[in-house]
Every structure is written in C-alpha cells, then in structure tokens.
Amino acid sequence: MKKQIFNFKTLFLLVLAGITLTSCSDDDDNVATEENARVAFRMVDAPGDFDEVNIDVEEVRVQVDAEGEDDGWIILDTEAGIYNLLELTGGVSQLLADEEIAPGYAGQIRLILGDDNSVVVDGEQYALATPSAQQSGLKLNLNKELEAGEAYTYTLDFDVEESIVVQGNGGYLLKPVIRLSAEENSGKIVGEVHPSGFRSLVTAKNASNTISAYTNEDGDFTLYGVPEGTYQITIIADETSGLDPITEDNVVVEDGEITDVETLFLE
Template sequence: MKSMKWPSSAVLCVMGMLAVITSCTKSNSSSSSVPPGQQKFNMYLTDGPVNYQAVNIDIQSISVLVAPDSCNADTTGSQWNWNHPTCYQWDSLNITPGVYNILNFQNGIDTLFSATNIPKGKILKIRITLGDNNSIVADSTTFKLDLLWGNTFTINVDECQQVDPGSLALWVDFDAGHSIIEVLHQHFALWPHIRLFTRANSGSVQGTLLPAAADPFVSVISGQDTLIALPGRHGNWEVRGIKSSTVDVTFHATAGAYHDTTISNVNIKPGSSVDLGTVTLH
C-alpha cells in the first residue's frame, strides 16, 4: 500500500464541524418553480482526495434543520427557542440511499446529490446518517470501514449560495483524506470530516502537475487549514472552497529524487478560479 506524506498541519480539517451556528438565508422573493412558502435547496457532493482506489460511503439519509420565516426567534444568540415546535424543523432531503464512491468527485467534479423543496427560512444544520456498508479499496483489496462514535453526525451551516430568488445551493466536501483512520494494521475506521462552501463566497486554484513518476500531490495552505489535491491521470488538479485571500501552494514529490516546490502568496478572489498552469518537478 502506498504511503502518502501528508503535511502535519493537515491532520484535522474541520471547517464546518466547529463553525458557530450562523445561518443559511434565503431571499424574500419567491420563485414560480416552487410552491408558495417553499424554496429549493440544491446540495452538491464533492470530495477531498486520499491515496486509495475507492472510498465507498453508505449514505442512508440527509436532512436539514430549518428555521421557517414564521419563527421570530433570535437564531444568532442565546434567545434561540429550541423547544418551540414552530421555530425549527428537520426536513429530509430527496436522495437515493446507497453506497457512493466519493473519489469519483475529485478535482472539481461534483454531483447534484439532492434537489429538495423545503420551507422558506434559514438553514442552520445538516444531519447525515450513514449505514454499515462503508469500505475502502487499497492495492485492489477491500477493507471494511468501522464507524466511530455512531452513524449520525451534524454539521453547522455557515452560509448558502443564492442561485435565484427561490433557490439555494451548498457544496458538501466529504474530506476523505482526513476522515479515514488506520487504527491498526489494515484495520480502518471512519470519522467523517466535512467542509461546507459555496462557489460565490469562495475561490479555487487549479493547474497541472508533472511528472506522474514523482507520485505527486498538492497542498494548499488556507488560513489554519491545509487542503489537498491528488493530480488526475493527465496531471490535472483543483482545490475549491478556499476562503482565504492569499494561499501558499506546495507541490510535493513522494517518489524518486524529485524536489518539492512552492508558489507563495497566490491571490484568491471569491467566485473565481486561479490557474497556475503546468508545474514540472525536477
């Protein structure tokens, strides 16, 4: 099994998991494509990479905690009335339960995982429930992924993207590289780490990294987080959901005598992508 040289600062990437509850807020306008009093919520699934052949996640259900417009409680402070039944509700999203290889969604590829009409209001949390059929494939061998601390976990929502007056969108980055723990030799466990982002309020950086013989990967230092990309078959890579204004991008070699190289102070603007072109390690 190949061993990836992850930088030490990339051990925990828990943006979204530790966020203070703010809100994912809709426009007051309504859209003709959804019923009155409703808004469409589009959730996209993407993935942070890991050096396995497959990461199969058994996704059984996803729901969102909504504070409807009819609720007048303060959703940002201590006055939030969690016990009042009209002030919040969990709404299930329309998904197809099953096992998904989330490595199919690397390097800028994502999928519209759910499009659901939910009450107009503020989205506060997302709750994901997993089944027991989770596994990874490494060196053509399948290993079961045990779940740590239960099969249901909740992520606080910081913001959503207004797609049109009646629709919201949110990207869910299932960070495989930081979610899988080898607790014993060839005995693996899953501790889901999730990043939430929108395209409008975050940027991305991309390029091509060569040669494949260097078995390279890319790390992007964004604030307190280290985001990782594994180049595709032709060396293409992309890191999205960057909220910092400047980042340092390091190109790492893990094979041969190739040398690492870094491009510092790359300017990132919300809603845009920076193309660093082709970088060749020597």
C-alpha cells in the same frame, strides 16, 4: 432510492442528440422560484493514502425554521449510493442533493450513512465500522438565512486522512471529518500539473487554511471551498516519479471566483 456503486471513470456517457451534459465539476445555473429557496450539496475528497474509500450515502436532511415545518428537518431527494471518495478529484464532485425548499433559517444539515462503508488498503478490502453516523447522521452547521428566490450551493469536503482511524485489532473505524463551505463565501483554485503520468498532491496553504486535492490521470486538479486570501501552492509528485516538489507563491483567491493557475511543471 436503490443504491448503486458508482465508478467515476464511466461518467462520460453518450446522450441523445440535442442534450448537453457537463462534468460534475461544472457550476450549475441553479435558479429558485420566487416562493422557495434552492439548496444543492456536493461532495469532494481531501486526500488520503488508501486505494479506495467507499462511503455509503443514504440521505441528506436540512434543518430549516420555516413556516409549516413542525420538527424543522426536511429530507432532501438524495442521490443515494456507494461512492469511492478517491475518485472525487481532478475537478470531479458528486452531487448529493439539489432541490427547492421553503425559505427560512437553516441551522444544520445531516448526512446519513449506511452500513456498506469500506476501505481498500494494499488491494485488500476492509469494512469501516461507523459508530453513530447511520443512526442520527453527521451534523454540520449551516447557520444561514435561506431567502426566497435565491440558490445556495455547498461543498462537503471529506477529509479522508483524518476520517479513517486504524484500530489496534487491525480493523478500520470511520469517524468522518468534513469541511463544509458555501460557494458564495469561498473560491476555487484550478490548474494542471505536468508531467501527468502519475498522481500528484496539490496543497494550498496560508496562515489560516490548508486545502488539498489529488490530480486526476490528466494532471487536472480543483481545490474547492477555498476561503478568500493569498496562498502558497505546493505540488508533491508521487515518489515513484523521482521529481522534486514545486511551489507557486502569491495565489490570490476571491469569494465566488475561480482562480486558474494554468499549468505547473514539475522538474
């Protein structure tokens, strides 16, 4: 598949009458046939202090112990392209693959990257050296029995801050840190932050988990793959705003559910 450079600010396109498009953040009503299982993988971003982080996605593979699969690895029909992770925020996610496969025990997935990875710092672009991901792929554990007639959606939360390593020679190294979560075993936290004329960092934290995301230009945010539990949410506005951080306590998240904290006001 030919690679393309995607700008998520242009996702909202005019379409033919009678066809309805939803944003990348919407949950799909994915269904599987009786004979197969359906798997979908979406990519989102955990924040980092960079202008851009561009990741060259080539392929997603799933290892399934299924009848008729000799080596166990299934190459999915992947939405290959170069994606700026910092645009995967405010509820926007990038669908990487969504297709039916033979049911069976899924041990791992591999996310295979190309050579065109880069980071933009203070307006200057630098190549991201990637030691091994291009050859064998980034391995993430699924450890899930995929049943016929069922659909499974997974979120790959790319931790930008932990994934970019500054080298001594002034270059940058990509050592991807990705948190994989199953939609059925986690929830989402959504809401808005006002005022919204700047970017704010939203973090949900409890004794076991810390999950962060930036707001978009409208102040919207979505925290994906939040394990069930009770969280404190902290909002930190861009320092240029002069506004103080705020917190929201006792935010309850349940597996498979969306928790809407509505509008949070900075002071």
